Amino acid sequence: MKIKWLTGAAGIVAEIVYALLYVLAGLAIAYLIIFLRT
Amino acid sequence: MIVKSDRRFIPIIHYIGIVIICLGGLQLIPLLISLLYQEWPIFFIFLLTASFAVLIGGLAALICNPPKGAKLSWGEGMLVSAASWIIGMLFCALPYYLSGNWKSFLDACFDVMSGLTTTGLVLVQDIDHLSNGINMWRHLLTFVGGQGMVVLALSFLVKGTSGAYKMYVGEGKDERLAPNVVNTARNIWVISLVYLVVGTIAQWIAGIMIGMPVDRALLHGTWVFMGAWSTGGFAPQSQNILYYHSLLYELVTMVIMIIGSFNFALHFAVISGKRRELLKNVETMSFSITVTLTALLVSFGLMKTGVYQEPMALFRKGFYQLISGHTTTGFMSVYARQFYHEWGDIALFAIIVAMLIGGSACSTAGGFKGLRMGIIFHTFKKDVRMLGQPESRISMEKMHHIKEIEIDDNISRSAMLIVIAYIITFVVATVGGMLSGFSFAESGFEAASATGNVGLTIGITSPSEPSLLKVIYIVTMWVARLEFVSILALGSYLMARAKGRWQKR
Numbered sequence: 001m002k003i004k005w006l007t008g009a010a011g012i013v014a015e016i017v018y019a020l021l022y023v024l025a026g027l028a029i030a031y032l033i034i035f036l037r038t
Numbered sequence: 039m040i041v042k043s044d045r046r047f048i049p050i051i052h053y054i055g056i057v058i059i060c061l062g063g064l065q066l067i068p069l070l071i072s073l074l075y076q077e078w079p080i081f082f083i084f085l086l087t088a089s090f091a092v093l094i095g096g097l098a099a100l101i102c103n104p105p106k107g108a109k110l111s112w113g114e115g116m117l118v119s120a121a122s123w124i125i126g127m128l129f130c131a132l133p134y135y136l137s138g139n140w141k142s143f144l145d146a147c148f149d150v151m152s153g154l155t156t157t158g159l160v161l162v163q164d165i166d167h168l169s170n171g172i173n174m175w176r177h178l179l180t181f182v183g184g185q186g187m188v189v190l191a192l193s194f195l196v197k198g199t200s201g202a203y204k205m206y207v208g209e210g211k212d213e214r215l216a217p218n219v220v221n222t223a224r225n226i227w228v229i230s231l232v233y234l235v236v237g238t239i240a241q242w243i244a245g246i247m248i249g250m251p252v253d254r255a256l257l258h259g260t261w262v263f264m265g266a267w268s269t270g271g272f273a274p275q276s277q278n279i280l281y282y283h284s285l286l287y288e289l290v291t292m293v294i295m296i297i298g299s300f301n302f303a304l305h306f307a308v309i310s311g312k313r314r315e316l317l318k319n320v321e322t323m324s325f326s327i328t329v330t331l332t333a334l335l336v337s338f339g340l341m342k343t344g345v346y347q348e349p350m351a352l353f354r355k356g357f358y359q360l361i362s363g364h365t366t367t368g369f370m371s372v373y374a375r376q377f378y379h380e381w382g383d384i385a386l387f388a389i390i391v392a393m394l395i396g397g398s399a400c401s402t403a404g405g406f407k408g409l410r411m412g413i414i415f416h417t418f419k420k421d422v423r424m425l426g427q428p429e430s431r432i433s434m435e436k437m438h439h440i441k442e443i444e445i446d447d448n449i450s451r452s453a454m455l456i457v458i459a460y461i462i463t464f465v466v467a468t469v470g471g472m473l474s475g476f477s478f479a480e481s482g483f484e485a486a487s488a489t490g491n492v493g494l495t496i497g498i499t500s501p502s503e504p505s506l507l508k509v510i511y512i513v514t515m516w517v518a519r520l521e522f523v524s525i526l527a528l529g530s531y532l533m534a535r536a537k538g539r540w541q542k543r
Binding site for chain 1: 326347
């Protein structure tokens with residue numbers, strides 16, 4: 001099955017954005033925990 | 039055409055020979071790097087070992103050429119995969135051993151198996167002064183191992199698909215990205231190579247921004263990408279990711295680790311235009327739930343010990359290690375003994391659970407796999423729902439994984455059996471650690487790391503660890519990577535051969 005370059009690139013960008021959501025979630029958890037501690 | 043039963047080994051040896059040829063051909067890459075950097079002893083080592091592998095593999099493939107139309111049975115396909123990994127390990131260990139950087143051939147074999155299974159535990163001495171050629175070989179092994187040696191052979195050297203799917207499944211994958219398994223293998227490589235370019239450029243830029251020379255930043259970027267994408271965790275310096283002391287470097291590796299742990303079928307669906315699959319897929323949903331729960335537990339545990347007082351420290355150490363463990367990468371932003379002395383039981387327990395759960399099926403990651411967590415969850419949900427319904431009522435439970443899948447008893451049983459096999463492997467490796475004199479926490483952590491093909495270490499894995507424990511971990515990494523079935527096929531074949539010989543007497 002041939003994949004169009006633009007569709008493939010959009011897919012890669014989507015995966016990177018999705019992974020960045022985990023990074024943001026990790027930051028949020030870290031700030032939340034430190035906030036609760038203080 | 040069916041090959042006569044006393045000559046069933048012919049196609050098996052033929053395909054193992056093809057895999058060995060591929061591994062020999064792969065050594066051309068570190069050979070070229072050694073040539074570029076004028077590392078002459080390493081250059082000649084790779085020239086010798088690559089030639090040896092191609093010669094032996096070629097002879098095996100030529101002499102044991104199966105008749106046209108001969109088919110591999112399921113057991114034989116799995117046997118090819120299992121045996122290829124062990125025999126391949128021996129050939130791949132030769133450059134390590136001849137380089138003099140490993141204490142013994144057993145240590146060299148350990149590091150090869152650790153690389154191929156994308157575990158990342160290391161026994162090499164003085165990583166910081168390894169040649170560029172040997173470093174390239176280390177990281178290439180983890181990159182190839184993540185995709186699979188058999189997948190590599192299928193992509194380039196196997197003609198026709200008779201028996202190919204059986205070998206492919208024997209390597210712990212069963213997703214079809216194309217109707218033809220050879221094209222499935224090629225699609226897996228295309229996806230990996232596209233990300234190799236994208237990810238290496240990102241790491242290269244990050245390396246330049248933290249002050250590394252351009253060529254060194256490119257080499258490190260390539261190697262660290264290979265370690266992150268394959269969720270192998272090898273790094274070119276002994277301090278691992280801690281060496282770079284860079285939030286940017288850690289962020290880039292975190293993104294690559296997460297993406298690297300996804301199912302190749304998911305990658306294929308997303309790049310084909312089905313981007314919503316990222317949110318609907320049972321594996322990504324399972325991963326997001328388990329990451330959130332274990333991250334909260336790790337953070338709570340670290341808060342109790344008080345070792346990280348600032349949010350960014352908690353994020354860069356605690357969350358980074360959690361992601362590294364859950365994706366089964368094994369990159370370390372802390373020293374090994376810090377886990378034991380500073381993390382406390384709660385955070386250690388959360389990391390152990392995360393390492394065992396692992397990443398997605400048909401990915402470079404290890405562990406139970408998110409797909410099985412999803413299947414088990416849906417099975418429980420169905421059984422609990424049936425408790426409140428009349429006995430005559432038929433209940434259906436579905437989950438979404440690329441397409442809608444009905445959870446039937448066969449799927450549930452298969453998932454649970456593999457999870458039980460993982461748990462048994464983990465227990466055996468833990469007991470091995472304790473019998474070698476390590477504490478329960480240390481043994482459990484290292485066993486989870488080996489079983490989940492993770493690579494985080496609490497300090498047990500070292501050149502001075504008992505040889506028996508090294509063998510236990512080699513076997514643990516191997517059986518867990520291939521997900522047991524092909525190993526059982528190999529064991530069954532060997533027992534049948536031994537029994538046949540015994541009966542002939």
